[in-house]
Amino acid sequence: MWKVFESKIEAREREWNIKIFDYISQNQKEQKIFSDINHITSMTALEIANRILNYMGYSDKLVCELAMLDNLESIIYADVAEALELRFDHKYIRRWGIDNAIYPFEMSEETYIEQMYQYIIFCLRENIGQ
Numbered sequence: 644m645w646k647v648f649e650s651k652i653e654a655r656e657r658e659w660n661i662k663i664f665d666y667i668s669q670n671q672k673e674q675k676i677f678s679d680i681n682h683i684t685s686m687t688a689l690e691i692a693n694r695i696l697n698y699m700g701y702s703d704k705l706v707c708e709l710a711m712l713d714n715l716e717s718i719i720y721a722d723v724a725e726a727l728e729l730r731f732d733h734k735y736i737r738r739w740g741i742d743n744a745i746y747p748f749e750m751s752e753e754t755y756i757e758q759m760y761q762y763i764i765f766c767l768r769e770n771i772g773q
Contacts, residue, residue, distance in 0.1 A: 661694045663687075674731045679717045718752065 652664045666687075667676050676687050683691075693704050719729065765771070 661691070661698050663691055663694065666690050666694075672728055672730050 656662050675684050
């Protein structure tokens, strides 16, 4: 699957002025690049934005974080992380910020399960979705 993704990006980059695959391949084990399949993290978006600015001739770099890009529910199981040799910390399922400021509220797996349980009980009591 990775090789298919790699070949697709490399083929597309032949037509692009801004390249990103080098960043993905160099950082994939050290930091989370995608929130899930085809959804980049805020840090990947920041890298792309800075490359666009550089291409346009701007020397200033952006440092803000787009936390809403990290607001996806995804879990990387420990055995999968080990098999892929991922070295970044992945102990939170959800992450929020205030506007573009970096004041994250991070939700652990335990908190996520507790919140989902409470929501399901609420839906059952109120007959929501039935």
